[in-house]
Amino acid sequence: MTIGFESWARDGxxxxxxxxxxxxxxxxxxxxxxxxxATVKAMRPEAVAETGxxxxxxxxxxxxxxxxxxxxxxxxxxHRFMNWSKPILTDSGGFQVMSLAGRRxxxxxxxxxxxxxxxxxxxxxxxxxxxIQHLLGADITMAFDECTPHPATHEAAADxxxxxxxxxxxxxxxxxxxxxxxxxxxxxxSVYDDFxxxxxxxxxxxxxxxxxxxxxxxxxxxxxxxxxLDVTVPHLPDDRPRYLMGVGKPADLxxxxxRGIDMFDCVLPSRSGRTAQAQSRRGAINLRNARHxxxxxxxxPDCACPACTGYSRAYLHHLTKAGEILGPMxxxxxxxxxxxxxxxxxxxxxxxxxxxDFAAGFHAQQAAGxxxxx
Numbered sequence: 001m002t003i004g005f006e007s008w009a010r011d012g013x014x015x016x017x018x019x020x021x022x023x024x025x026x027x028x029x030x031x032x033x034x035x036x037x038a039t040v041k042a043m044r045p046e047a048v049a050e051t052g053x054x055x056x057x058x059x060x061x062x063x064x065x066x067x068x069x070x071x072x073x074x075x076x077x078x079h080r081f082m083n084w085s086k087p088i089l090t091d092s093g094g095f096q097v098m099s100l101a102g103r104r105x106x107x108x109x110x111x112x113x114x115x116x117x118x119x120x121x122x123x124x125x126x127x128x129x130x131x132i133q134h135l136l137g138a139d140i141t142m143a144f145d146e147c148t149p150h151p152a153t154h155e156a157a158a159d160x161x162x163x164x165x166x167x168x169x170x171x172x173x174x175x176x177x178x179x180x181x182x183x184x185x186x187x188x189x190s191v192y193d194d195f196x197x198x199x200x201x202x203x204x205x206x207x208x209x210x211x212x213x214x215x216x217x218x219x220x221x222x223x224x225x226x227x228x229l230d231v232t233v234p235h236l237p238d239d240r241p242r243y244l245m246g247v248g249k250p251a252d253l254x255x256x257x258x259r260g261i262d263m264f265d266c267v268l269p270s271r272s273g274r275t276a277q278a279q280s281r282r283g284a285i286n287l288r289n290a291r292h293x294x295x296x297x298x299x300x301p302d303c304a305c306p307a308c309t310g311y312s313r314a315y316l317h318h319l320t321k322a323g324e325i326l327g328p329m330x331x332x333x334x335x336x337x338x339x340x341x342x343x344x345x346x347x348x349x350x351x352x353x354x355x356x357d358f359a360a361g362f363h364a365q366q367a368a369g370x371x372x373x374x
Contacts, residue, residue, distance in 0.1 A: 003182035013260035022180025052340030061093035077137030126170035143171035157190035182209030200235035273332030305337035
């Protein structure tokens with residue numbers, strides 16, 4: 001294997017570990033902020049690092065369209081382009097392409113689609129997706145797959161999963177191995193136990209540096225997502241990292257770590273920050289609400305982020321109502337800080353063998369809700 005992964009503490013199915021990649025190490029379980037277009041929205045790269053993030057996600061689909069992978073490569077690669085010296089994982093573009101309803105044509109070889117930017121036609125195959133991610137210089141490259149829509153019939157899920165498995169094999173053949181750079185396969189199969197097992201076993205037989213679980217958090221609900229994880233995770237190699245794609249809410253992260261997941265990404269922290277919502281240990285807080293208008297207290301008195309240590313709820317409410325750019329900046333910083341703090345708490349709890357207590361405390365605090373109004 002071309003990347004390192006070690007785990008030295010277990011608590012039930014949960015693992016405490018470390019990824020070693022070309023651009024540094026990542027402590028796991030880990031949350032990756034999403035930098036789709038070579039930026040985590042409303043955040044400077046230095047600020048993203050200050051939240052505790054050790055790896056970010058970029059996206060093949062968006063970067064191939066603008067400014068193009070070739071241009072980024074000519075400018076020194078994605079790390080230099082976006083001024084991020086730590087590891088980067090790139091999504092293959094499969095999810096974005098498959099979501100272009102009416103703008104794509106799928107065949108056994110790949111997919112032809114129209115750009116959402118200007119309508120121009122493009123072609124993505126497993127080989128081209130891997131080539132783009134190579135040009136970007138990703139530490140972790142994702143195999144090209146079809147993200148099966150939800151709901152899907154048993155027959156449709158089978159066809160979709162097996163297409164993804166053929167593309168996974170082609171992705172593996174196209175990947176250029178080099179030290180510190182790895183390729184992850186993606187388990188598909190919708191909510192069907194037999195297909196999830198089949199997919200996991202096929203990917204394991206091909207052999208990847210890590211294994212992602214895709215096609216979840218697409219409308220099936222948390223209970224069903226956890227059930228699929230319970231079915232899938234035991235069929236993945238124990239000595240390789242496991243990545244749950246596109247997840248999620250804080251409670252999703254806690255539940256998935258309990259089931260043996262090591263890596264996550266989601267747009268929720270930054271998207272919430274842009275829509276006046278703070279994710280916190282007391283649950284989601286809407287800063288648009290009038291109850292905050294004259295509240296001099298910090299958003300979270302136990303949080304050390306700049307939004308909480310330097311500003312009042314009243315000021316954050318004012319920024320939101322006034323449409324000032326500083327509002328989304330501060331709330332995004334807070335949300336990303338909270339997510340990294342949550343992951344650090346999970347890592348410490350696994351090491352101490354107290355994960356069940358940590359999870360119980362997390363759920364109790366979330367259920368208690370926000371501070372009462374003044």
